Amino acid sequence: MKYTTPYIAPTLTVDAVIFQLIDSALNVLLIRRPNEPFKDSWALPGGYNPVGETTVDALTRIIKEKTGVVIDTDLRYIEQLYTFDTVARDPRGHAVSVTYTGYGREITPATDDAIAFFPVSRLPDLAYDHAEIVKYAHERLISKLSYTNAVFAFLPPTFTLAELQSAYEAIFGHELDKRNFRKKFLSLNLIHETTEMKRTGAHRPARLYEFNTQTLESLPRSFD
Amino acid sequence: MKYTTPYIAPTLTVDAVIFQLIDSALNVLLIRRPNEPFKDSWALPGGYNPVGETTVDALTRIIKEKTGVVIDTDLRYIEQLYTFDTVARDPRGHAVSVTYTGYGREITPATDDAIAFFPVSRLPDLAYDHAEIVKYAHERLISKLSYTNAVFAFLPPTFTLAELQSAYEAIFGHELDKRNFRKKFLSLNLIHETTEMKRTGAHRPARLYEFNTQTLESLPRSFD
DNA sequence: TATACTTAATGTATGAAATACACTACACCG
DNA sequence: CGGTGTAGTGTATTTCATACATTAAGTATA
Structure with missing residues (x-):
């Protein structure tokens, strides 16, 4: 490294695409954002990953806090999906998001109007690049189903x-x-x-x- | 977010697993580390990803600097591989590495004893968790070859x-x-x-x- | 100019899996 | 005991995977 300026890392975030079947339809867990940016838009649950915490640990903590869903017990499978890093994806500044996807059944989030499962065929407009992330997760899921017992x-x-x-x-x-x-x-x-x-x-x-x-x-x- | 302490991001790094065939054998590009930690060990080429630069841009810049290989012209395919984030993977502190894998032919790195292609069947001991990353990249490559024209x-x-x-x-x-x-x-x-x-x-x-x-x-x- | 050498190019028979497709079985209810 | 509605099953055809050995063609050299 030949930096003359001190190294500054981008913000690191984690987001989850959590799927389950409801009434024979594939659903994804979303939260309505309480704050800017994208206030009142629906978004994937996620948050900041601080130094010293692995992405899975941060995700587990954040998903519990924001949705009441406990990854270790409510999900029966989880895997890392992709890392999204375009500089402009968060208007507040450069944020790199490590995304995960998880599958479960009878997942019951905290009761709250701002937390809900939506059928993937009828998603609302999503904040950030989250529509792209859900699409990617769905493609991965289809592929996973075709060569594993997922x-x-x-x-x-x-x-x-x-x-x-x-x-x-x-x-x-x-x-x-x-x-x-x-x-x-x-x-x-x-x-x-x-x-x-x-x-x-x-x-x-x-x-x-x-x-x-x-x-x-x-x-x-x-x-x- | 309910932090009482200010948010501090982990270090973000990028690493590349660059494959090409040499004499009908699959080879991977490595560099000998000039500094601690793992001084004089062979490692994947990579480095720090600062705020404001996408992982692909950082990787392109770093691989050019450290190996002379130009990703945009020397590689004919590149994709993101996985993000490795165990807290202890870098003894200097928590570093999250977004890894990529790329494929090419007749890739000619800068002439330097500390830059070389090694057959994947005869790798030296690698720094950090890089042996695991190469293994993962090779598995992905095998899989990619079986369902694409890669x-x-x-x-x-x-x-x-x-x-x-x-x-x-x-x-x-x-x-x-x-x-x-x-x-x-x-x-x-x-x-x-x-x-x-x-x-x-x-x-x-x-x-x-x-x-x-x-x-x-x-x-x-x-x-x- | 014939032949030896070396790699290129080709086909068939068999078994396994994918697909298309329609009827009978069973339990409960009235 | 007949009606309703879902569960459960088999066969024929085609496509794909596999195993396997000989001939073709150009160059070198005797």
Whole structure:
């Protein structure tokens, strides 16, 4: 380094794209900004990452503070997404954001009008470059679903094959053939039958299944 | 934000994993560190990212300064890799590194004993967590080659099918069947014949091909 | 000018997986 | 016991992956 001026770091921030399924639709967690800039716009939850704290630790602390969601227990999967760093993305000054994406089920944020899940198909205008970040996270999620068992993070401990297929359809954004879906998914050996059935209406009950593992694994061949 | 202390950002750094093929082997660009910490250890080229400069701009400036390699012209592809942020990764203090990986051919760094390409199969001990970063970049590269046309970045403008296959073999780390490789690759419609032949020794000359495009594209189906 | 050398170029048969597609099974309710 | 609504299943066709050996063509040299 040959600086003649002292080194000054950009601001470091963290943001999270937290997905879950609600009523068979993919939703993302947003907060309404209480302050300028972008006051009253919806935005991804996030905040400042100070020296001495890892991005995951900062994110965990901030998401808890701002939304009531506890990353370690409410999310069943989290991964780093991308680092966004265009100088002008924050009007207050150069801020580099390390973004994460997480998946869960039955995530219940603090009760507050300024905290809500929105279907990704019907997002409001978002602050900063957050629309771009959500789009990137959704693409990553689609891709992840096609070569890993990541769908486990969206489903309850036991689930029917119809629920499993519905999760794929909600995230992929298109329908799948029932027979082919079942044949292919069962051949991956990611799930096994339980002895339980799910009874819902005046019709035949559905077999409940569960995942062999709740940790991310790569598939032997891809899925779509 | 509810800080009672003023916000202090971690140091932001950038590092690059630059790959090229040399003698049919995958090589990575390293520099020998002139200063503590890790003085005289080999390391990825990189440096400090000050406020007001994007990570790509900082990386471009730093890689030029430290290695003579010009990212915009010497590399034919670059992408962000991952952001490494464990607090203890730099003994001088908390430094968050945004890493990039780039691919090229005939990259010629400045002539200097402290700047060199090393085969990834025979790396020296690396400073910091750089061995982990190189491993991650290599995995990403293998994956990238199997679902995109990224191999174009490693090849000259025209090339033989044997050279193309050799590039895949060097990066994948295993051999491929010649007939199946040609059949499959040609069916992807990424390349076309030229009218030129490559004459090298006392044997039949090989047809030269070129890529239809020099920008990254996803393949309709994956390759391995 | 023939032949030896070396790399380039090519095809087929088999098995595995992807796709397209429609009917029967079962439980509850009235 | 018949009606309603979701669960569950199989086959035929096509596409793709894999395994594998011989001929083609140019140069060098005897």
